[in-house]
Amino acid sequence: xxxxxxxxxxxDFSKWQEWLPKLxxxxxxxxxxxxxxxxxxxxxxxxxxxxxxxxNHTKIFFExxxxxxxxxxQVTEFAEMGSxxxxxxxxxxxxxxxxIEKIEEHGMKVGIAVNNQTPVEKIFPYLDKVxxxxxxxxxxxxxxxxxxxxxxxxxxxxxxKIDSEKLDCKIEVDGGIDAKTGAxxxxxxxxxxxxxxxIFKHPKGxxxxxxxxxxx
Ligand code: DX5
Numbered sequence: 050x051x052x053x054x055x056x057x058x059x060x061d062f063s064k065w066q067e068w069l070p071k072l073x074x075x076x077x078x079x080x081x082x083x084x085x086x087x088x089x090x091x092x093x094x095x096x097x098x099x100x101x102x103x104x105n106h107t108k109i110f111f112e113x114x115x116x117x118x119x120x121x122x123q124v125t126e127f128a129e130m131g132s133x134x135x136x137x138x139x140x141x142x143x144x145x146x147x148x149i150e151k152i153e154e155h156g157m158k159v160g161i162a163v164n165n166q167t168p169v170e171k172i173f174p175y176l177d178k179v180x181x182x183x184x185x186x187x188x189x190x191x192x193x194x195x196x197x198x199x200x201x202x203x204x205x206x207x208x209x210k211i212d213s214e215k216l217d218c219k220i221e222v223d224g225g226i227d228a229k230t231g232a233x234x235x236x237x238x239x240x241x242x243x244x245x246x247x248i249f250k251h252p253k254g255x256x257x258x259x260x261x262x263x264x265x
Contacts, residue, residue, distance in 0.1 A: 051235050053262045054079035054112060056223065056245030059192045062099050068255060069107055072248075075259035079110045081223070081243050082132070083192075086117040089141055090190035097130065104131035112136055112160065112181075114223070114243075116189045121148050128155035136160030136183055139171050149178050160221070164189050169203035173210060176218045181241070182207055186234070187224030192245040196225030201237045208238030227251075231265035 055077045060068060072080065080103075085094030100111060112134040113127050120137040121144075127135055135152045139161055142148050152159045160181035161172050165188040172182055184203045187194035200222070207220050222234045223243035231242045242262055251258030 050263055051231070051239065051265055052078040052219075052241045053248075053259055054081040054221070054223075054241055054243040055248050055259070056081045056083060056192065056243050057099070057249075058083040058095055058245050060095075060245075060249055062096070065099065065103060068249070069103060071255040072259075073107060073109065075256045076263075077109065077248075077259050079112050079134075079241070080107075081245075082111060082113045083245075084113050084115045084117060084123065084127075085190065086119075089118045089138070090116045092190045097127070100127075100132065101130040110134070112158075114160075114162065114183070115141075117141065121151060124148075124151050124155050124157075128157055132157055134158035134160055134181065136162050136181065138162045138164060138189070139175075140164055140167055145175055146178070149175065162189075162223075163203065165197055165200065165224075169206050176207075176211060176216050177214070179218055181219045181221055182211075183221045183223055183243075185224050186222045186226065186230070189224075193250075194225055196230040198233070201233060204234060204237040204239055226262070228261040228265060231262050235265045 113132040114136045158180040162183035186200045219240040221241035226244040227247035248258040
């Protein structure tokens with residue numbers, strides 16, 4: 050069954066004590082924290098203080114998605130706050146191997162992300178060194194955008210490469226994911242679906258949203 054990561058980018062943190070138990074009851078597999086610097090993307094993202102706070106209240110796997118110009122400067126802090134996986138964008142570093150090594154030295158899993166306009170081949174050289182490849186299915190920076198279907202070609206190319214080389218790298222997509230677009234992604238070979246609006250703005254609530262996504 051496909052794994053589900055709930056993006057809390059646009060969650061109402063004044064109500065976290067309501068929705069965190071609901072995410073747990075719905076058996077969401079991960080929580081994704083969108084970290085932004087208003088430089089690489091024109092947005093400030095989620096306040097990292099909530100990652101540190103919620104870490105004390107749940108065992109759910111935390112993946113921090115760093116849409117920032119200097120991800121290497123955030124590794125130590127996010128490891129100490131309790132991120133389990135550090136996802137960086139290939140567009141934001143000239144030394145990916147050094148960054149991968151630093152993330153691993155801090156005891157976190159490694160994810161490498163490719164933005165909407167970036168060719169997926171850019172991350173091929175690193176697939177045997179990371180735990181996850183994240184294909185953005187929108188332009189990074191904001192929740193609630195529409196799914197950009199052309200990125201499914203990147204997923205299919207990744208699936209082919211990972212399978213042909215028997216690599217242990219999971220494929221994740223993020224942006225405009227709901228039951229309908231999620232099904233397209235799973236059919237293309239995705240292992241993890243990230244959804245924010247598709248979960249928090251679902252008319253039938255979190256439990257039904259996660260259930261539908263798990264069935265994608
Ligand atoms: C974009 C963000 C969003 C967020 C989920 O930078 O990464 O993709 O996680 O947004 P939704 O699911 O609302 O499109």
